[in-house]
Amino acid sequence: MTAILEARAVTKRFGVDGPPAVDGLDLAVAPGAGVGIVGESGSGKSTLARMLAGVLPPTSGEIAVGGRPWTAVDRRDQLRRRVQMIFQDPYGALNPWLSARDAVAEVIRFWDRPTRAEARERASQLLADMGLTADAMGRRPRGLSGGQCQRVGIARALACAPDVLIADEPTSALDVSVQAQILNLLVALREERGLAIVLISHDLAVVRHLTEDAAVMYAGRIVERAPTHEMFRSPAHPYTRLLVGSIPGMSGGEARTAHDPGVADHPCRFAPRCPRRADDCIAVRSHDPHLPGGRWAECVHPHLPAAAPVQRTQTQHGGRT
Amino acid sequence: MTVALRTRLDRGRRRGASLWWGTGVLSAVVLLCVLAPLLSPHGPNEIVAVPFSAPSAEYPFGTDALGRDVFVRVWVGGRLDLVIAAIVVGVSLAVGTVVGIVSGATPRRWLDALLMRFVDALVAFPFVILVLALIVVVGRTRSFWFLPPGAPAIVIASLLVNWSIYARLARAETMSLRGSDHVAAGRMLGYPQSRIVGRHLLPGVVRITASYAVADVVIVVIATASLAFLGTGVQAPTAEWGSIMYEGRAVLGTSWWITTFPGLVLAVTGLAVTLIADALLKVER
The missing domain is CATH 3.40.50.300 (P-loop containing nucleotide triphosphate hydrolases)
Structure with a gap:
């Protein structure tokens, strides 16, 4: 499967030292x-859209259309x-x-x-x-x-x-x-x-x-990817769960008052709002987001479809390239 | 009928009224400028009666210190004022809009900075001193084509200062349009910069500068008349609203008609143009 449109480690920063609107994102x-x-x-959705459409150049990373970066089109x-x-x-x-x-x-x-x-x-x-x-x-x-x-x-x-x-x-x-x-x-x-x-x-x-x-974006990063129906059936990332839980008529989520997206020193951007935050959920970026069952979430303590206790893979290398 | 709809209709009718009054009065002034001297048996510099004759049926605006017909002089002078205004406003509109849009749309920051600092320098320069300097350079008695002595200096000086306002307006509007989605869409659709500027920015920018141009006509007419009134404008014996008023100022107490009538015509013309500009600006919103 060759991607027709592909984002590779795309980052967009507005201003010189503001927080990135989109932060090292991959998408095919x-x-x-x-x-x-x-x-x-x-969360950086519209910024991503404009970069994908080639009307906004990324600060770093590359967006390729038909294999060629926008900058070469x-x-x-x-x-x-x-x-x-x-x-x-x-x-x-x-x-x-x-x-x-x-x-x-x-x-x-x-x-x-x-x-x-x-x-x-x-x-x-x-x-x-x-x-x-x-x-x-x-x-x-x-x-x-x-x-x-x-x-x-x-x-x-x-x-x-x-x-x-x-x-x-x-x-x-x-x-x-x-x-x-x-x-x-x-x-x-x-x-x-x-x-x-x-x-x-x-x-x-x-x-x-x-x-x-479907992909879920939070503070400029994709935090969960899954087939749409599966994501709705059993959201793995606590943030996805929060989103799903906030739709009227959907069950299974944990409703929780949303605070401002706190981009604290915590390596996980969602940690300040996360209902499942634990002391060991650090260094998400060095954590492998691939979960059992073919799921993908940038979370150390994801919700897994099986009722079994969290079996997180212990690979230490980066899951993304 | 709802209240909101009724007020909207009323506003529309008022806007229509001010547009009709404005164009009606302005057309009358222009028509008189064109026709009155043609219909009059004598010229603007011809001595026709005793000096300082009060307004009468034969000389509706009276006569001046030399016994010339003020009525004919006012309308002949009006031609010059309106022609100067048309040249200055027309050229300023064209040049200012182009410079402003280039400055606002260029991806080259240094070009924008260069143009705008140049505009700043022009605006910072005192207008009257600029005119005086130009009159020294161009010459008090220099005429050009159909422009009588003194007029070319006024046109050049007014143009030098005036276009910069259009450039600033056009640049500001270009900057604001540039960030809009329909310009982003133009880039997405692959349009070249020239098409984006010409078809997607220019119509909006011209709307703003052209609205201002209508109001600017009054400013230029008044500036021209003021310069003549200060004695640095169009040279005698050429008739022009400001110069007629200048000549009559010493005898304002006794022969009031020499200053009053050209002043009145100037004021009425200004009001008419303002009404038009006002109505046009409201249509835009």
């Missing part, structure tokens, strides 16, 4: 995969088209001075150089596929609803014919009824076009609906 997206990234506000390179993103703010992501049709036609004309009329035709078709009415296509973002804007944003991304679609909180700015429509649209796109999707959300239900693999 296979063609057609559905990867969910979950985490609370401030020229603006006009066809590789540029293969990763596209849809934004959290559906209005802000659109040029306020272009109509929906013009915004999509601009992309088609830029990449494929068809005639003006043909580009308009293709843009209209694409927007219609996304469920936009002919009347709405002629309007600028200001005249469109949030859901309509998000459809335009998705159409504009698809106009590039991408292999990977990064969706950064695609529904958090929308009404509940519209959220479902947009999510169903994304599900349909995955089925029809074989798109890989990286879905970034604080909403676990959204991730569960749309992805097969």
Whole structure:
């Protein structure tokens, strides 16, 4: 399995000596995969999304698309088209001075150089596929609803014919009824076009609906990776458990008052909030995150599916490369 | 009808009203500037009657110290004031917007710093001294193309100072737009810098600078008139609002019409332009 989009030890720092927003993170997206990234506000999800989309350069580490780092991809390179993103703010992501049709036609004309009329035709078709009415296509973002804007944003991304679609909180700015429509649209796109999707959300239900693999981010690091259904069934990391427990209608988690993410001297970032913190949960980075049963969590005292006492592997070398 | 909707409609109607009043009055002033001298049987520098004649049916604004028709002089002078304002504002808008957007959008920090320090230096320079220096350089009596003696120096001096304001406005707006998602989206879609600047930044920046340009017309007209009033502007006998007022100031107590009428026209023009600028700015929000 070759990854189409891959992050290797990616770190992003804003300012000279602030804490990193994303801290040495690895992630691989296979063609057609559905990867969910979950985490609370401030965990670095959006920063990661922008770096994956190639609009924000990492401070260190590398993001490769089709095997080539973004830094080696020229603006006009066809590789540029293969990763596209849809934004959290559906209005802000659109040029306020272009109509929906013009915004999509601009992309088609830029990449494929068809005639003006043909580009308009293709843009209209694409927007219609996304469920936009002919009347709405002629309007600028200001005249469109949030859901309509998000459809335009998705159409504009698809106009590039991408292999990977990064969706950064695609529904958090929308009404509940519209959220479902947009999510169903994304599900349909995955089925029809074989798109890989990286879905970034604080909403676990959204991730569960749309992805097969999930990663949980906390303070710039991925703390747990698992197949989505398994993660929901038996979260291994105490933080995942906390997140799962906070969804209404989900059982099995331990609800606990959330404090500010304390990035203390403690090697485990989550330790200040962790209900399972123990004296020996130090040096998480030198601890092997591979757990029995094929699970992966950066935790010394994870919850394991089996009721057996914690059997943590004693390898001392770093689990990540 | 809800209260919110009604107030919104009212506001819309008021905005429409100020736009209509503004354009109506300004068109009337421009029309008079163009037509009045054509319809008048005599020129602006022609001696037509006894000096200091009070306003009458034949000479609505009276006559000045030399017996020239103030009515004709005011409208002929208006042409010059409006032409100077149009040149200064037009060139400032174009140059300032381009420099500002380049300064705000360039990835080269040194270029931005260089342009902005240059702008700072210009703004820091006292305007009146700059005009005086330029008049020495360009010459009091230098005319250029259709600009009468004294006017080229005013145009050059005003331009030198004026464009910098547009550059600062354009730079600030560029900086704020640059961080927005639709510009990030442009980069993601692979657009080159030239397209991002031209299609995704420029429309927003021009909106801001063009709105300011309308208001700036008043500032330039008043600056031109003030310079003439100080005696450093357009040279006699050329008529211009400021120079007419300057000539009449000594006899303000007895022959009030010489200063009052050009001042009134200047004020009314300024008000009209301000109304338009105000209405346009509200449309933007």
